[in-house]
Every structure is written in C-alpha cells, then in structure tokens.
Amino acid sequence: MLLLALLLAAAAPEPPSPAEIAAAAPAAAWRPIAADQLLLLETPRGTMAIELAPDWAPAHVAAIKALVAAERFDGGAITRVQDNYVVQWAARPLDGGPPPASAPADARPQRVRPAPLPAEYERPATGIAITPLGSPDSYAPSGFAGGWPVAQDPTTGTAWLAHCYGSVGVGRDLPPDTGDGAELYAVIGHGPRHLDRNITVVGRVAEGLHYYSSLPRGTGDLGFYKTPAEYTPITRVRLASTVADAPRFEVLDTASPAFAGYLKARANRTGFFIRPAGATDLCNVQVPVRRVK
Amino acid sequence: MLLLALLLAAAAPEPPSPAEIAAAAPAAAWRPIAADQLLLLETPRGTMAIELAPDWAPAHVAAIKALVAAERFDGGAITRVQDNYVVQWAARPLDGGPPPASAPADARPQRVRPAPLPAEYERPATGIAITPLGSPDSYAPSGFAGGWPVAQDPTTGTAWLAHCYGSVGVGRDLPPDTGDGAELYAVIGHGPRHLDRNITVVGRVAEGLHYYSSLPRGTGDLGFYKTPAEYTPITRVRLASTVADAPRFEVLDTASPAFAGYLKARANRTGFFIRPAGATDLCNVQVPVRRVK
Numbered sequence: 378m379l380l381l382a383l384l385l386a387a388a389a390p391e392p393p394s395p396a397e398i399a400a401a402a403p404a405a406a407w408r409p410i411a412a413d414q415l416l417l418l419e420t421p422r423g424t425m426a427i428e429l430a431p432d433w434a435p436a437h438v439a440a441i442k443a444l445v446a447a448e449r450f451d452g453g454a455i456t457r458v459q460d461n462y463v464v465q466w467a468a469r470p471l472d473g474g475p476p477p478a479s480a481p482a483d484a485r486p487q488r489v490r491p492a493p494l495p496a497e498y499e500r501p502a503t504g505i506a507i508t509p510l511g512s513p514d515s516y517a518p519s520g521f522a523g524g525w526p527v528a529q530d531p532t533t534g535t536a537w538l539a540h541c542y543g544s545v546g547v548g549r550d551l552p553p554d555t556g557d558g559a560e561l562y563a564v565i566g567h568g569p570r571h572l573d574r575n576i577t578v579v580g581r582v583a584e585g586l587h588y589y590s591s592l593p594r595g596t597g598d599l600g601f602y603k604t605p606a607e608y609t610p611i612t613r614v615r616l617a618s619t620v621a622d623a624p625r626f627e628v629l630d631t632a633s634p635a636f637a638g639y640l641k642a643r644a645n646r647t648g649f650f651i652r653p654a655g656a657t658d659l660c661n662v663q664v665p666v667r668r669v670k
Numbered sequence: 671m672l673l674l675a676l677l678l679a680a681a682a683p684e685p686p687s688p689a690e691i692a693a694a695a696p697a698a699a700w701r702p703i704a705a706d707q708l709l710l711l712e713t714p715r716g717t718m719a720i721e722l723a724p725d726w727a728p729a730h731v732a733a734i735k736a737l738v739a740a741e742r743f744d745g746g747a748i749t750r751v752q753d754n755y756v757v758q759w760a761a762r763p764l765d766g767g768p769p770p771a772s773a774p775a776d777a778r779p780q781r782v783r784p785a786p787l788p789a790e791y792e793r794p795a796t797g798i799a800i801t802p803l804g805s806p807d808s809y810a811p812s813g814f815a816g817g818w819p820v821a822q823d824p825t826t827g828t829a830w831l832a833h834c835y836g837s838v839g840v841g842r843d844l845p846p847d848t849g850d851g852a853e854l855y856a857v858i859g860h861g862p863r864h865l866d867r868n869i870t871v872v873g874r875v876a877e878g879l880h881y882y883s884s885l886p887r888g889t890g891d892l893g894f895y896k897t898p899a900e901y902t903p904i905t906r907v908r909l910a911s912t913v914a915d916a917p918r919f920e921v922l923d924t925a926s927p928a929f930a931g932y933l934k935a936r937a938n939r940t941g942f943f944i945r946p947a948g949a950t951d952l953c954n955v956q957v958p959v960r961r962v963k
Contacts, residue, residue: 460880461835498945513806515951542754542860553944567835567860567954571939571947587753587887594880646864651846652791654864658808658951661860 395642399665402635407627407667408524410583412618414438415626416445418466418585419612420455422592425585426617426624427545427563428666430525433538434497434579437547440558441579442616444468449559450614455589459600461566464589465548466611468559493554498574502529502536508631512644512656516570519659521631521640525581526659528573538578541568541660545580565590568660583626583666625670639665688935692958695928700920700960701817703876705911707731708919709738711759711878712905713748715885718856718878719910719917720838721959723818726831727790727872730840734851734872735909737761742852743907748882752893754859757882758841759904761852786847791867795822795829801924805937805949809863812952814924814933818874819952821866831871834861834953838873858883861953876919876959918963932958 393401416427431438444450449468457465507520507527517528519539526544529536538544544564549556556577563582592609595602602608617623629636643662645653686694709720724731737743742761750758800813800820810821812832819837822829831837837857842849849870856875885902888895895901910916922929936955938946 460883512808514808515805515949516947551942569954570951571943571954573947574945575943590753591751591884591886593884649844650864650868652867654809654866656808658863661862661864
C-alpha cells in the first residue's frame with residue numbers, strides 16, 4: 378500500500394505553486410498601480426517604489442504628496458534602520474538643517490506645519506469587500522481588500538491596513554496626531570502587527586526594499602544612526618506620474634479567482650514542502666505585485 | 671468625565687514595558703546558555719552567537735558539532751541572502767572546492783557523509799511543559815518551552831520549534847533526509863512558519879544577526895549569490911566552550927512569573943501605543959536573551 382501510494386503520488390501532477398498561479402493569472406486579474414499613487418524614492422543604492430493608499434489614509438497621502446511636490450524629501454536621508462523592525466527616512470527640516478540625528482523627540486523642526494493631521498488608523502468597514510484570510514489570526518479577523526492586507530474589528534465596524542513586511546507608515550511622536558508625513562518607515566522584519574491602529578499606514582513597497590533592508594543597522598536608541606555621516610542621503614522622491622520612463626506595476630486583484638487560488642496555494646505549499654501547513658498568517662501571503670515596465 | 675479620565679490616566683503610573691519587566695526579572699528567572707551549546711560564527715563583519723537546541727534536534731546538533739570540531743566551517747562562506755527570508759552559510763565542501771555558487775542541487779559534494787540524518791522536524795510533546803501563547807495562532811497551538819517558541823499538534827501529540835526571526839535551521843535538498851548540517855540558515859524576515867515541520871530547526875541567534883541580515887541580497891535564484899566573489903568568507907566557527915573569553919548569554923525562563931508578565935506586556939503595549947493589541951503572535955514575543963559577559 379505504501380508503495381502504491383508512492384507510485385500514485387509520483388504519477389499525480391504537482392499542483393501549481395503560488396508563483397505559477399500568479400504568473401498564469403489573466404490580465405483582468407491584475408490592477409495597475411496608478412502613476413500618481415506611486416512614489417519613487419531614489420538614493421545611490423537604488424530606487425524604491427512605494428504604492429500609496431489614498432483610500433485608507435487620504436489626509437496623510439495628500440500631505441506626503443505635498444511634501445514630494447515641494448521637493449522636501451530631496452536632500453533628506455535615511456536616518457534609522459532597526460533590525461527586525463523598520464527602515465525610516467526623513468524629509469529636509471523646514472529650518473534647512475540636516476535631518477534629525479537622534480531618536481524621536483517632540484517638536485522637531487520638520488514637524489512644524491500649519492495644522493495637525495488626523496489619526497487615520499482605521500476606517501469604517503462598511504462597503505469594503507474583504508476576501509477572508511481563511512486562517513485564524515492572532516490579532517483580528519484578517520483578509521485582503523483592493524490588493525491590501527487588512528484586518529477588521531467587528532465590534533467597532535472598522536478596518537485598517539495591517540503592518541506586514543514592506544508596509545509603509547508615518548512616523549509620529551507620542552501624541553497620536555504628530556505625524557505629518559515628513560518621516561516615513563518601511564517594515565523590514567516580522568510583521569509588527571501591534572502597530573496596527575497605532576500608526577497611520579500609507580502604503581507598501583512595490584519594489585526595491587532590499588536596497589534598504591540591507592543597510593547597516595543604526596547603533597543609537599531604536600536603531601537611529603548616531604551621526605549624520607551614517608545616513609544614506611536621498612537624491613529625490615517623486616511621483617511616478619512626474620517622471621519620464623517611470624516603472625509601472627500591477628497588483629493581483631485580491632477579489633479575483635486567481636488570488637483565491639494563490640491564497641490556497643500559499644497555505645498548502647507543495648514541492649519542497651513535505652507537510653503543508655494548511656494555513657497561513659496574513660503577512661506570509663504576500664499579495665503578488667509585478668513590474669510591467 | 672473625559673477630563674477626569676484624562677487626569678486619572680495621567681496620575682496612574684505607566685505599567686512597566688516588556689523590556690523593563692525583563693530587566694527586573696530575578697536572577698533565578700534566567701537560564702544560562704551552556705557554553706558547549708553556543709556556536710560562535712566569525713567573519714570580518716562580526717560574531718554571530720547561536721544557541722543550539724539539542725533537546726529538539728539531537729542528531730543534527732551532534733552533526734553540526736562534529737563539523738565544527740573538524741573545522742569544516744572555517745573557510746566556508748555565506749552563500750545566500752534572500753530578502754524577507756533567510757541568510758544561509760555553508761561549510762567547506764569535502765572535495766576542497768569553494769562552497770556552492772548556485773541554488774541547491776542534490777548530491778553536492780558537501781552533502782557526502784557516512785549516513786543520512788533523520789528528519790528531526792517534531793518530537794513527542796509528552797513531558798514538555800508549554801507556556802501557552804495566550805492568543806490564537808494561524809498555524810497551530812503555540813507557546814514557549816525551555817525558552818524556545820514552539821508549536822504543537824494535539825492530533826499527533828507532537829511539538830516543534832517554530833520558525834521565527836532569528837531561528838536557525840538546516841538547509842536540505844528535496845528529499846527530507848538530505849540535510850547534514852553543513853548548510854545552515856537564519857531567518858531574517860517575517861517568520862516563515864510554513865517551514866515548520868518541513869525543516870529541522872537547530873537553534874536561534876542569540877546575538878549578532880544584524881551583521882548578516884544587513885548583507886546585500888543575492889541576485890540568483892532563491893537569493894543565492896551568483897558568484898563566489900560575493901560571498902562573505904567565514905573565518906571560523908567554534909563552540910564557545912573552546913574559545914577563551916567567549917561571551918555568555920542567558921535566556922529568560924519561559925516558565926517563570928517574569929516571563930508571564932513579559933508575555934502579557936508584549937500583548938498589551940503601553941507608552942507609545944494608544945490601542946494595545948490585546949494579543950500577540952508567537953514570533954512578535956521575542957523571548958528575552960541577555961549577554962552577561
């Protein structure tokens with residue numbers, strides 16, 4: 378019987394891998410990332426492309442776009458890399474000095490702005506179609522909406538973008554409204570879901586995070602670099618819609634049958650995997666993003 | 671009422687943070703890592719200290735120790751860094767050639783050995799005291815035993831070490847018994863729990879992973895470096911028990927009251943956190959490890 382089972386297993390075709398399912402998805406299953414929602418952060422290390430999430434954080438996305446239009450990030454710097462946590466970058470301060478060389482402190486110059494931004498930590502879930510994760514989640518019922526990993530709270534009727542590898546959020550000080558978009562971070566470690574609903578998530582890295590996740594870690598508190606000499610200077614940050622020959626990306630539609638197949642395959646890996654987990658956590662799904670130009 | 675609540679909140683002392691709880695834990699709550707279970711991997715980038723888990727993978731740990739005693743890792747190299755996944759290193763092949771420059775292929779020289787090792791993917795849970803995580807887990811009931819993050823399967827009565835950031839496992843080819851300890855990896859991304867029970871976990875990094883998580887990512891398949899010129903050469907790997915003035919570490923006893931407080935505080939962060947999650951996933955707990963020399 379064992380031999381027979383082995384023979385049958387050998388004869389059965391291997392089910393397609395998650396990557397193969399994504400690659401075979403029809404064109405209609407892919408959503409383009411709009412060029413005016415795609416940030417390109419350029420340093421000598423390489424370009425990092427970030428998809429913004431205006432549906433989830435409209436005020437913060439607008440503030441970031443205003444900073445980008447004012448070229449405030451040009452001459453800014455990557456000021457913090459904390460292992461298993463985040464890489465963080467800062468705009469030029471309004472006073473013209475260098476980006477801050479220390480751990481966050483309230484009322485730093487770059488935080489001066491006309492009016493505080495609201496805490497866009499969650500939004501009403503009404504009308505948001507969420508494809509369920511299909512596995513338990515440690516934090517909250519989770520799934521996918523519009524290509525984003527999300528979680529929701531049935532008691533408050535709200536939903537929010539989850540902190541996974543590559544999620545981009547807005548640094549803030551202790552008061553919840555002190556983030557102004559002039560300091561942003563990307564997650565480079567185990568998804569810090571405890572940050573969910575405590576910081577405004579404004580997007581996710583579509584390409585190029587590896588240039589920055591491989592930076593030396595800062596040796597100051599919270600992984601801040603101790604001296605500006607350790608910073609990686611930012612050449613410029615632009616919206617792709619303003620850049621000639623900008624790259625273009627597409628995200629697999631998380632409401633599509635192709636994504637349903639992908640999700641199932643992520644939870645039931647084959648090939649190298651002897652014992653499929655039969656489940657997956659939210660951040661191990663990794664919604665497929667592909668470069669099309 | 672709101673003002674009163676704010677005043678009361680201001681008057682109430684802030685509960686201790688997870689780090690403060692660990693720092694205040696009594697000496698009896700800390701378990702020393704035995705010097706003969708502590709690997710020191712040395713390269714020009716820095717020393718990475720790895721605690722081995724002989725209770726969980728006795729045959730693999732013995733094989734790794736034999737390779738270390740034979741100085742087989744001296745002159746080896748870090749051959750693979752895949753973003754959001756693993757950094758991997760290899761011993762010198764038995765044929766004296768350089769470590770492999772390509773993605774895994776069966777029957778490479780360093781895999782030649784007297785007899786295959788068993789797949790130590792899980793072990794009977796009988797007699798293992800597991801401190802429950804206290805939150806749902808996407809993959810399996812999870813918790814902590816002897817300082818390790820573990821998961822268990824009530825239907826099989828088995829338990830295993832979970833793949834979290836910093837977990838160290840044994841690279842293998844497609845057949846489950848092809849790992850021999852001559853290729854090891856450490857997790858540098860979101861905990862790949864889908865590898866649980868598919869690869870033998872032999873330990874975790876106690877210190878120094880940041881030297882290697884910050885390496886440039888390999889551009890070959892699976893993050894392997896395309897050429898040996900990209901490798902980081904390994905100076906030597908030794909057991910701390912054979913090295914003069916070796917560092918020493920302690921792990922917080924996961925059965926101690928101090929750890930119970932730490933676990934609760936990890937799930938209910940305060941200070942910067944406005945809305946505590948009230949839960950945590952296994953890999954976000956990060957069992958405290960401290961250097962004592």
